Amino acid sequence: MSLLTPNPGLIFWMLVVFLLVVFILAKFAWKPIIKGLKDRENEIQGALDLAERTKSEMVKLKADNEKLIIEANAVRDRILRDAKEASDRMIAESKDRAVVEGQKMIESARDTIRNEQHAAISKMRKEVAVLSLQIAEQVLHRELKDKESQEKLISDLASSARMN
């Protein structure tokens, strides 16, 4: 029967020791242990979340990169096309301009030639007139000296005029 009868002294010591153990362990053991466990769990969860986020970011980045490459290619193509167009246009323009320029030069050369021609012709005319005058002068001068021939000439002229 004594086995089933709690001893008050033992209850007293049990209360003292057990409550002391609960207090000491709660303050110096369970608090840091539970905190450490929780921190570690949060850390692991955080790391997992971060990995997941990084993964999705990588996927997005990859997609972005591809888009960028496609855009860059498009830009490059456009620039090349533009450049080609520009050069083509320039070549065509310069060709046109050269043709026009050449035409103009030819024209001006023609003008010059024509002018020169005119000048030369008029000079020649003048020369011929002067020369004819001189010839005429000399002829006249000689004719007038010789009466006989004058008369002959007149008669010749007269005869030829009649014949006509």
Add this chain to the structure above:
Amino acid sequence: MYTPLRLFITTALVAATCFFNLPAQAQESAQHEPNPIADTVNQEEHEIEHNLEESEQKFNIGQMIMHHIADSHEWEFSHGIAIPLPVILYSADRGIELFSSSNFHNEHHEYNGYHLVHGDSETIEPVDHERKIYDFSITKNVASMMLSAIILVLIFTSIGKAYQRNVGKAPKGFQSAMEIVILFIRDDVVKPNVGPNYEKYLPYLLTLFFFILVNNILGLLPGAANVTGNIAITMTLAVITFIIVHINANKNYYKHLVSPPGVPAPLLLIMIPVEVVGVFMKPFSLMVRLFANMTAGHIILLSLFGLIFIFQSMFIAPVISLFALFLNFIEIMVAFIQAFIFTLLSSMYIGSAIEEHGHADHGH
């Protein structure tokens, strides 16, 4: 308005528990009061000891088992090898008295007007029966309990330091071994049974588990005390759980107690006493379960060893030793299981009392 009511009920319940225990105590001390009975008991004890020393033929196995299970004022490792423990007595006239239990080692087991009475368990009685004394001695159980308390504090404060030191590192060594147990208690015992507010009760429940476990295992060592197989220890643990449950219990719990939902009014006459008895049965079952399991284990082991002394045969001893070895392994398992069950049921009682909505869980 609600808190004073709760406090009142808790106080009433605690008072009732204490009150129920008093008569038994009074009866017990009344038994020992007449001097002749104490003397005859002592005489018998003397004879037994005498017989044990003289010849092992008259080996009293019942006495031997009771002697090993019960508390004692000295820590006996083997016959004759014992550590005397301090005896602390309080009496109104003499105040606090402190002396070694080795002072009782004389012909009459008497010292300074006190008598060490050997019965099923040891008690100290004043020679003068008019005096009333209170025995607060550091008995074998108290000493063993203090030892386990020191072990617990040393182990877990060092683990706690390890957690502070190795922040952000993997646990190693003993820390990771204990972590498995701590995580098991937290995640599989406390969290699902107590509910979302489990963190408030976690320190108590963890201490409870490891205190019972360490005491169970220490109790299995040869020459050790049977701490968790002592009803005073299990009663104290059960009462602490009971107090925690009823201090923290919410309105639903008390409402459920006085008016269980869905019960017709006439039936309340039966249901309310049943519910109230149920409230006391929970800690009572906690107390008896641990006490009975540990004591039964010790009795079985001691009986087996007693068989060796009864048969006194060369051929029986190895067989019994093997069987005892097997039972020792079972007892190690029981040590874990009982610590686990006590913690599990305590968390369930707490959980059912602080459950926010729905019906409080009836006892199991």
